[in-house]
Amino acid sequence: MALTEKVKSYHSVDMSFLDSSCDLSFNIYYKTIFQNESRYVLFANKDPVYRDKVRLLLDAEDFTELYIDEEDLLGYFQHATESLQSFILDKEVPIEKKIARVYDLSKNVTKQFFESNTSPDILRCSDQVVELMESCISQKEFGFHALTKILEKDYYTYTHSINVGLYCMTFGVKSQLPAGDIHELGLGGMLHDIGKSAIPKEIVNKQGKLTEEEFTLIQNHTNNGEEIITELGCYGEKVLQMVGQHHEKYCGGGYHRGLKQEEISPFARICKISDVYDALTTRRSYKRALAPLEALLIMKQKMGEEFDPQFLSSFICFMGPQ
Numbered sequence: 001m002a003l004t005e006k007v008k009s010y011h012s013v014d015m016s017f018l019d020s021s022c023d024l025s026f027n028i029y030y031k032t033i034f035q036n037e038s039r040y041v042l043f044a045n046k047d048p049v050y051r052d053k054v055r056l057l058l059d060a061e062d063f064t065e066l067y068i069d070e071e072d073l074l075g076y077f078q079h080a081t082e083s084l085q086s087f088i089l090d091k092e093v094p095i096e097k098k099i100a101r102v103y104d105l106s107k108n109v110t111k112q113f114f115e116s117n118t119s120p121d122i123l124r125c126s127d128q129v130v131e132l133m134e135s136c137i138s139q140k141e142f143g144f145h146a147l148t149k150i151l152e153k154d155y156y157t158y159t160h161s162i163n164v165g166l167y168c169m170t171f172g173v174k175s176q177l178p179a180g181d182i183h184e185l186g187l188g189g190m191l192h193d194i195g196k197s198a199i200p201k202e203i204v205n206k207q208g209k210l211t212e213e214e215f216t217l218i219q220n221h222t223n224n225g226e227e228i229i230t231e232l233g234c235y236g237e238k239v240l241q242m243v244g245q246h247h248e249k250y251c252g253g254g255y256h257r258g259l260k261q262e263e264i265s266p267f268a269r270i271c272k273i274s275d276v277y278d279a280l281t282t283r284r285s286y287k288r289a290l291a292p293l294e295a296l297l298i299m300k301q302k303m304g305e306e307f308d309p310q311f312l313s314s315f316i317c318f319m320g321p322q
Contacts, residue, residue: 010040010067014108016101017080024050025079026072031065040067073112077125080105081132088135099136100150103162105129110158110190114197120232123191127234130165130186134179137170144170144319148281153289155282157196157204163282165189167274168242168267171311174318185267187235188242192271195225195243207286222247222256241265246272251305269308273315276303292319 010029018024029040043066044050068076084105088098109125137147147170152159168189172182196204199221203214210218225243229235245259245268252260280295290298296316304312 008040009070011070011073011112013066013068013076014080014104015066017076017083017105017108025075026068029067029069031067074121074125077105077109077122078128080108081125081128084132088132095136096150099133099147099166102129102132102136103150103152103166106133106162106165106190107152107159110161111156113194114158114161115201120228123194123232124234126187126190130169130183130190133166133169133186134183137166137173138182143174148292148319151278153282155279155284157193160278160282161190161193163278164192164271164274167278168270171270171274171315171318175314181238181267184236184238185242185270188239188267189271189274191225191229191235191239192242192246192275193221193225194228195221195223198224198228207284219247219255238265238267242267242271244268246275248272249306250308254306264308266308266311269311273299273307273312276307277315 010031013028024044024046027042027046028044030043032039032041044053084101087093087101106126106129109122109129113120113122144167147166151163151166165186166189169182169186172185177185196218199217203210203217206214222244226240229240229243242265244256245264248254248257248259248264248268249272250261250264250269252258254260276299277295280290280298281292283289296319299307299312300316
Protein backbone atom coordinates (compact mmCIF):
# COMPACT_ATOMS: atom_id res chain seq x y z
CA MET A 1 0.00 0.00 0.00
CA ALA A 2 1.41 3.37 -0.99
CA LEU A 3 1.99 5.86 1.79
CA THR A 4 -0.07 9.05 1.60
CA GLU A 5 2.15 12.00 0.73
CA LYS A 6 2.04 14.78 3.33
CA VAL A 7 0.32 17.89 1.99
CA LYS A 8 2.71 20.84 2.19
CA SER A 9 1.65 23.98 3.98
CA TYR A 10 2.96 27.40 2.96
CA HIS A 11 3.18 30.61 4.98
CA SER A 12 3.44 34.22 3.86
CA VAL A 13 6.85 35.87 4.26
CA ASP A 14 7.34 39.34 5.72
CA MET A 15 9.73 40.71 3.09
CA SER A 16 11.12 43.36 5.42
CA PHE A 17 12.82 40.59 7.40
CA LEU A 18 14.78 39.30 4.42
CA ASP A 19 18.38 40.41 4.22
CA SER A 20 19.83 39.82 0.75
CA SER A 21 23.38 39.99 2.10
CA CYS A 22 22.85 36.80 4.12
CA ASP A 23 22.72 33.24 2.87
CA LEU A 24 19.11 32.08 2.77
CA SER A 25 18.48 28.91 4.75
CA PHE A 26 15.09 28.32 3.14
CA ASN A 27 13.35 28.23 -0.24
CA ILE A 28 11.04 31.06 -1.37
CA TYR A 29 7.87 30.49 -3.42
CA TYR A 30 5.27 32.63 -5.15
CA LYS A 31 1.62 31.68 -5.47
CA THR A 32 -0.29 31.19 -8.71
CA ILE A 33 -3.87 30.12 -9.37
CA PHE A 34 -4.36 27.22 -11.79
CA GLN A 35 -7.82 25.79 -12.43
CA ASN A 36 -9.12 27.55 -9.28
CA GLU A 37 -6.42 25.96 -7.15
CA SER A 38 -3.48 27.63 -5.42
CA ARG A 39 -0.10 26.45 -6.63
CA TYR A 40 3.26 27.41 -5.16
CA VAL A 41 6.15 27.82 -7.57
CA LEU A 42 9.80 28.02 -6.52
CA PHE A 43 11.13 31.60 -6.80
CA ALA A 44 14.56 31.21 -5.17
CA ASN A 45 16.22 28.33 -3.40
CA LYS A 46 19.08 28.17 -0.91
CA ASP A 47 21.74 28.30 -3.62
CA PRO A 48 23.86 31.50 -3.40
CA VAL A 49 23.35 32.14 -7.12
CA TYR A 50 19.82 33.32 -6.29
CA ARG A 51 21.05 36.08 -3.97
CA ASP A 52 21.00 38.72 -6.72
CA LYS A 53 17.47 37.73 -7.65
CA VAL A 54 16.34 38.21 -4.05
CA ARG A 55 18.21 41.52 -3.80
CA LEU A 56 16.48 42.88 -6.90
CA LEU A 57 13.14 41.83 -5.48
CA LEU A 58 13.80 43.58 -2.18
CA ASP A 59 14.84 46.77 -4.01
CA ALA A 60 11.54 46.83 -5.90
CA GLU A 61 8.69 48.76 -4.29
CA ASP A 62 5.88 46.64 -5.71
CA PHE A 63 7.09 43.10 -5.09
CA THR A 64 4.59 40.27 -4.98
CA GLU A 65 3.74 38.34 -1.83
CA LEU A 66 6.05 35.39 -1.30
CA TYR A 67 5.81 32.21 0.77
CA ILE A 68 7.90 29.56 2.48
CA ASP A 69 7.26 25.92 3.25
CA GLU A 70 6.15 25.29 6.84
CA GLU A 71 9.20 23.08 7.32
CA ASP A 72 11.40 26.15 6.75
CA LEU A 73 9.65 28.38 9.31
CA LEU A 74 12.34 27.88 11.93
CA GLY A 75 15.09 28.83 9.47
CA TYR A 76 13.09 31.85 8.35
CA PHE A 77 12.64 33.15 11.90
CA GLN A 78 16.32 32.59 12.67
CA HIS A 79 17.22 34.53 9.52
CA ALA A 80 14.84 37.32 10.53
CA THR A 81 16.37 37.49 14.00
CA GLU A 82 19.89 37.75 12.57
CA SER A 83 18.88 40.49 10.13
CA LEU A 84 17.35 42.54 12.97
CA GLN A 85 20.48 42.44 15.10
CA SER A 86 22.39 44.90 12.89
CA PHE A 87 19.27 47.05 12.55
CA ILE A 88 18.98 47.36 16.34
CA LEU A 89 22.65 48.26 16.71
CA ASP A 90 22.29 51.14 14.24
CA LYS A 91 22.51 54.31 16.35
CA GLU A 92 20.80 56.33 13.62
CA VAL A 93 17.54 54.37 13.94
CA PRO A 94 15.06 55.77 16.54
CA ILE A 95 14.31 53.45 19.44
CA GLU A 96 10.59 53.36 18.59
CA LYS A 97 11.36 51.97 15.11
CA LYS A 98 13.64 49.32 16.58
CA ILE A 99 11.11 48.00 19.05
CA ALA A 100 8.37 48.16 16.40
CA ARG A 101 10.39 45.85 14.13
CA VAL A 102 11.06 43.41 16.96
CA TYR A 103 7.37 43.57 17.86
CA ASP A 104 6.43 42.58 14.31
CA LEU A 105 8.77 39.59 14.44
CA SER A 106 7.36 38.57 17.84
CA LYS A 107 3.84 38.64 16.43
CA ASN A 108 4.96 36.52 13.49
CA VAL A 109 6.45 33.84 15.75
CA THR A 110 3.54 33.57 18.17
CA LYS A 111 0.87 33.84 15.48
CA GLN A 112 2.34 30.85 13.65
CA PHE A 113 2.10 28.78 16.81
CA PHE A 114 -1.36 29.89 17.95
CA GLU A 115 -3.13 30.05 14.59
CA SER A 116 -1.31 27.63 12.30
CA ASN A 117 -0.64 24.66 14.57
CA THR A 118 3.06 24.75 13.73
CA SER A 119 5.72 22.84 15.62
CA PRO A 120 6.41 23.82 19.25
CA ASP A 121 10.03 24.24 18.12
CA ILE A 122 8.92 27.61 16.75
CA LEU A 123 8.55 28.77 20.35
CA ARG A 124 12.28 28.35 20.82
CA CYS A 125 12.70 31.48 18.71
CA SER A 126 11.06 33.40 21.57
CA ASP A 127 14.36 33.33 23.44
CA GLN A 128 16.19 35.14 20.62
CA VAL A 129 13.33 37.60 20.18
CA VAL A 130 13.39 38.49 23.88
CA GLU A 131 17.12 39.18 23.60
CA LEU A 132 16.38 41.67 20.82
CA MET A 133 13.68 43.27 22.96
CA GLU A 134 16.07 43.57 25.88
CA SER A 135 18.61 45.48 23.81
CA CYS A 136 15.86 47.97 22.89
CA ILE A 137 13.98 48.58 26.13
CA SER A 138 17.10 48.58 28.29
CA GLN A 139 17.91 52.01 26.86
CA LYS A 140 17.07 54.68 29.41
CA GLU A 141 14.85 56.79 27.17
CA PHE A 142 12.44 53.92 26.59
CA GLY A 143 9.59 53.35 29.03
CA PHE A 144 5.92 52.45 29.41
CA HIS A 145 4.77 55.72 27.92
CA ALA A 146 6.60 55.02 24.64
CA LEU A 147 5.61 51.36 24.72
CA THR A 148 1.87 52.08 24.71
CA LYS A 149 2.24 53.92 21.37
CA ILE A 150 3.66 50.85 19.66
CA LEU A 151 1.59 47.92 20.88
CA GLU A 152 -1.28 46.41 18.91
CA LYS A 153 -4.59 47.89 20.10
CA ASP A 154 -6.84 45.06 18.86
CA TYR A 155 -6.95 41.94 21.00
CA TYR A 156 -5.64 38.68 19.59
CA THR A 157 -4.17 35.92 21.72
CA TYR A 158 -0.79 36.24 20.01
CA THR A 159 -0.58 40.05 20.16
CA HIS A 160 -1.77 40.04 23.76
CA SER A 161 1.02 37.61 24.61
CA ILE A 162 3.67 39.88 23.10
CA ASN A 163 2.20 42.96 24.79
CA VAL A 164 2.30 41.27 28.19
CA GLY A 165 5.89 40.18 27.60
CA LEU A 166 6.93 43.75 26.81
CA TYR A 167 5.09 45.19 29.81
CA CYS A 168 6.74 42.60 32.08
CA MET A 169 10.20 43.32 30.69
CA THR A 170 9.78 47.07 30.95
CA PHE A 171 8.61 46.66 34.56
CA GLY A 172 11.78 44.67 35.22
CA VAL A 173 13.99 47.31 33.59
CA LYS A 174 12.38 50.18 35.49
CA SER A 175 12.61 48.17 38.73
CA GLN A 176 16.33 47.69 38.03
CA LEU A 177 16.09 43.92 38.28
CA PRO A 178 19.06 41.75 37.21
CA ALA A 179 19.38 41.14 33.45
CA GLY A 180 18.58 37.43 33.88
CA ASP A 181 15.31 38.23 35.65
CA ILE A 182 14.34 40.74 32.95
CA HIS A 183 14.91 38.06 30.33
CA GLU A 184 12.75 35.56 32.24
CA LEU A 185 10.00 38.16 32.65
CA GLY A 186 9.95 38.71 28.89
CA LEU A 187 9.80 35.01 28.10
CA GLY A 188 7.18 34.28 30.73
CA GLY A 189 5.01 37.16 29.57
CA MET A 190 5.21 36.12 25.93
CA LEU A 191 4.37 32.53 26.80
CA HIS A 192 1.89 33.08 29.64
CA ASP A 193 -1.18 32.13 27.56
CA ILE A 194 0.48 29.33 25.60
CA GLY A 195 -1.94 26.84 27.14
CA LYS A 196 -4.77 28.37 25.10
CA SER A 197 -3.28 26.67 22.04
CA ALA A 198 -4.75 23.42 23.41
CA ILE A 199 -8.29 24.89 23.61
CA PRO A 200 -10.66 25.01 20.58
CA LYS A 201 -10.33 28.37 18.83
CA GLU A 202 -14.09 28.93 18.76
CA ILE A 203 -14.08 28.94 22.57
CA VAL A 204 -10.96 31.12 22.95
CA ASN A 205 -12.39 33.67 20.47
CA LYS A 206 -16.03 33.47 21.55
CA GLN A 207 -17.63 36.92 21.68
CA GLY A 208 -20.53 36.19 24.01
CA LYS A 209 -20.64 34.87 27.55
CA LEU A 210 -18.98 31.50 28.06
CA THR A 211 -20.96 28.55 29.33
CA GLU A 212 -19.84 26.94 32.57
CA GLU A 213 -18.20 24.11 30.64
CA GLU A 214 -16.43 26.53 28.29
CA PHE A 215 -15.17 28.63 31.19
CA THR A 216 -13.76 25.50 32.82
CA LEU A 217 -11.87 24.75 29.61
CA ILE A 218 -10.48 28.30 29.54
CA GLN A 219 -9.37 27.97 33.14
CA ASN A 220 -7.43 24.87 32.17
CA HIS A 221 -5.10 26.95 30.01
CA THR A 222 -2.77 27.59 32.96
CA ASN A 223 -2.43 23.87 33.57
CA ASN A 224 -2.13 23.18 29.84
CA GLY A 225 0.55 25.84 29.60
CA GLU A 226 2.63 24.28 32.36
CA GLU A 227 2.51 20.94 30.55
CA ILE A 228 3.61 22.52 27.24
CA ILE A 229 6.49 24.45 28.84
CA THR A 230 7.63 21.40 30.81
CA GLU A 231 7.54 19.22 27.69
CA LEU A 232 9.65 21.71 25.74
CA GLY A 233 12.27 21.45 28.47
CA CYS A 234 14.09 24.68 27.59
CA TYR A 235 12.57 27.19 30.00
CA GLY A 236 13.34 27.83 33.66
CA GLU A 237 11.20 27.69 36.78
CA LYS A 238 10.33 31.39 36.70
CA VAL A 239 8.82 31.12 33.23
CA LEU A 240 6.88 28.03 34.32
CA GLN A 241 5.53 29.92 37.35
CA MET A 242 4.33 32.83 35.20
CA VAL A 243 2.54 30.45 32.84
CA GLY A 244 0.90 28.48 35.65
CA GLN A 245 0.17 31.21 38.20
CA HIS A 246 -0.81 34.37 36.31
CA HIS A 247 -4.50 33.87 37.22
CA GLU A 248 -3.86 33.43 40.92
CA LYS A 249 -5.10 36.34 43.06
CA TYR A 250 -3.10 38.02 45.79
CA CYS A 251 -6.18 37.79 48.03
CA GLY A 252 -6.72 34.13 47.12
CA GLY A 253 -9.48 32.48 45.10
CA GLY A 254 -7.70 32.44 41.75
CA TYR A 255 -6.83 29.42 39.61
CA HIS A 256 -5.59 26.82 39.13
CA ARG A 257 -4.12 26.19 42.59
CA GLY A 258 -5.82 28.86 44.70
CA LEU A 259 -2.53 30.38 45.86
CA LYS A 260 -2.37 33.72 47.68
CA GLN A 261 0.11 36.44 48.61
CA GLU A 262 3.69 35.18 48.95
CA GLU A 263 2.67 31.71 47.76
CA ILE A 264 2.47 33.24 44.29
CA SER A 265 5.76 33.75 42.46
CA PRO A 266 6.80 37.44 42.23
CA PHE A 267 7.18 36.94 38.49
CA ALA A 268 3.61 35.66 38.23
CA ARG A 269 2.37 38.65 40.26
CA ILE A 270 4.03 41.01 37.79
CA CYS A 271 2.57 39.02 34.90
CA LYS A 272 -0.95 39.22 36.32
CA ILE A 273 -0.82 43.03 36.48
CA SER A 274 0.52 43.24 32.91
CA ASP A 275 -2.03 40.70 31.70
CA VAL A 276 -5.04 42.55 33.13
CA TYR A 277 -3.79 45.97 32.05
CA ASP A 278 -3.33 44.89 28.44
CA ALA A 279 -6.71 43.11 28.38
CA LEU A 280 -8.41 46.31 29.55
CA THR A 281 -6.60 48.63 27.13
CA THR A 282 -7.09 46.63 23.92
CA ARG A 283 -10.20 46.53 21.73
CA ARG A 284 -12.41 43.50 21.30
CA SER A 285 -15.50 43.08 19.15
CA TYR A 286 -17.70 43.33 22.24
CA LYS A 287 -15.89 46.09 24.18
CA ARG A 288 -13.95 49.28 23.65
CA ALA A 289 -10.37 49.76 24.71
CA LEU A 290 -10.05 51.68 27.96
CA ALA A 291 -7.69 54.63 28.23
CA PRO A 292 -4.60 53.91 30.38
CA LEU A 293 -5.80 56.06 33.29
CA GLU A 294 -9.27 54.52 33.18
CA ALA A 295 -7.81 51.00 33.24
CA LEU A 296 -5.45 51.81 36.11
CA LEU A 297 -8.29 53.28 38.17
CA ILE A 298 -10.34 50.11 37.72
CA MET A 299 -7.37 47.96 38.66
CA LYS A 300 -6.65 50.08 41.75
CA GLN A 301 -10.18 50.78 42.99
CA LYS A 302 -12.20 47.73 41.91
CA MET A 303 -9.64 44.95 41.59
CA GLY A 304 -6.89 46.10 43.92
CA GLU A 305 -7.05 43.14 46.28
CA GLU A 306 -6.25 40.78 43.41
CA PHE A 307 -2.79 42.28 42.89
CA ASP A 308 0.40 42.59 44.89
CA PRO A 309 -0.11 46.16 46.25
CA GLN A 310 3.56 47.12 46.00
CA PHE A 311 3.90 45.88 42.42
CA LEU A 312 0.65 47.58 41.40
CA SER A 313 1.80 50.90 42.85
CA SER A 314 5.10 50.60 40.98
CA PHE A 315 3.30 49.69 37.74
CA ILE A 316 1.07 52.78 38.04
CA CYS A 317 4.10 55.00 38.65
CA PHE A 318 5.97 53.53 35.69
CA MET A 319 3.01 54.20 33.37
CA GLY A 320 3.56 57.96 33.51
CA PRO A 321 5.91 59.77 31.12
CA GLN A 322 9.49 58.96 32.07
